[in-house]
Amino acid sequence: MPSTQSEKANLLLLGFAFILIGLNLRPILASVGPLLPTIQQNITLSFTLASMLTLLPVLAMGLGCFVGFSIVKRLGFNLVMTSSISLLVIATAMRFWAIDASWLISSALLAGVGIALIQTIMPTMIKQNFGERAPVMMGLYVTAIMAGAALSASSVSYISINYGWRAGLGHWTWLAVIALALWLMVKRLTIQQNNTVLPLAEYRFWRFSRSWVLAIFFALGTSCYVCALAWLAPYATELGYSQTQSGLVLGFLTSMQVVAGLVFPWWAHKSTDRRTIIALLCLLQLIGFIGLALAPSVSLFLWAGLTGLGIGGIFPLGLIVTMDHQQNPMLAGKLTAFVQGVGYTIAAISPWIAGMIRDHFHRFDSAWLLLAGLSIIAWLLSRQFNPLSYARQYPQ
Numbered sequence: 001m002p003s004t005q006s007e008k009a010n011l012l013l014l015g016f017a018f019i020l021i022g023l024n025l026r027p028i029l030a031s032v033g034p035l036l037p038t039i040q041q042n043i044t045l046s047f048t049l050a051s052m053l054t055l056l057p058v059l060a061m062g063l064g065c066f067v068g069f070s071i072v073k074r075l076g077f078n079l080v081m082t083s084s085i086s087l088l089v090i091a092t093a094m095r096f097w098a099i100d101a102s103w104l105i106s107s108a109l110l111a112g113v114g115i116a117l118i119q120t121i122m123p124t125m126i127k128q129n130f131g132e133r134a135p136v137m138m139g140l141y142v143t144a145i146m147a148g149a150a151l152s153a154s155s156v157s158y159i160s161i162n163y164g165w166r167a168g169l170g171h172w173t174w175l176a177v178i179a180l181a182l183w184l185m186v187k188r189l190t191i192q193q194n195n196t197v198l199p200l201a202e203y204r205f206w207r208f209s210r211s212w213v214l215a216i217f218f219a220l221g222t223s224c225y226v227c228a229l230a231w232l233a234p235y236a237t238e239l240g241y242s243q244t245q246s247g248l249v250l251g252f253l254t255s256m257q258v259v260a261g262l263v264f265p266w267w268a269h270k271s272t273d274r275r276t277i278i279a280l281l282c283l284l285q286l287i288g289f290i291g292l293a294l295a296p297s298v299s300l301f302l303w304a305g306l307t308g309l310g311i312g313g314i315f316p317l318g319l320i321v322t323m324d325h326q327q328n329p330m331l332a333g334k335l336t337a338f339v340q341g342v343g344y345t346i347a348a349i350s351p352w353i354a355g356m357i358r359d360h361f362h363r364f365d366s367a368w369l370l371l372a373g374l375s376i377i378a379w380l381l382s383r384q385f386n387p388l389s390y391a392r393q394y395p396q
Contacts, residue, residue: 023151029230030254034247054351065120095169096167212342264277282382289375323335
């Protein structure tokens, strides 16, 4: 009995570490939007160039997923995790001394590498260590990612008022330092991958059509997420909201993502068929983006909330459905890495396109309508996710 209790305590501590790591994966992205007008007053930064602060880390997330397991094979899961969190600490701290756009962009790219490696290996580590509880833990981990965005978006303006925009961007360093310290304490508790399973990592998922369907579905949902993260606060500012109010609008959207990240994975856990839930989430996104484009005066908070619920549910469901396709932790991790790699690489260009639309038309309406269209396409793709067909998609 004591050993069982000890195992539960260790698992709880490890889960808390994973959640804290997840909290660190979005502040470096979400903290820019609310402060963009202030940053543009201090350094030369067009909307198209500002999109690089989202595009480059998201692109790095995508490309990093393709090499993540090759790095793990040489260094091991724990060392890669330690190094990746350290990169986040360095990248975020760089923003205390940001002197121009290139400095900000360099920090964004460096953070993107660290985030990419963490997101690549985390699904495998969760499945290895939590077994049947993996969907619940994955939901909590993804919720933590969105909670980090909510926390930073809501508070960064207040910090900026008192200490300046550089401190608003850089003070998230302390959260990363805490995560690194906790990880160094608990990494010995992780289950190490058995070397006899490693050859399975050579399974070539790019050869299967279902891998591409999953990747495009993830790309569509992530495109909606990163565009909202990058441009909702500047859009609110253009509508007459103050910088603090714009941050609160984005914070409300990301708070609804947290709610969705808790509710919808729990709901999805009750059935292996996730299609009905995904359809509802796509509908919420669709209504939210149309409202932002055509009726912002009705209530920006209402449309942001609906959009946040949709985005917040689609993100974890995309990962959970992907992991459903493979029972082996290593294969599930490899498939998830492929899906995230393709998905983030495609999604990386979406804030850039939205920024170009804003610079050309001097308004964001068309960008929101484009994202509404992506929500419809995502729903059409999700109709293929019948769990009875999963075994046929990847014949041995």
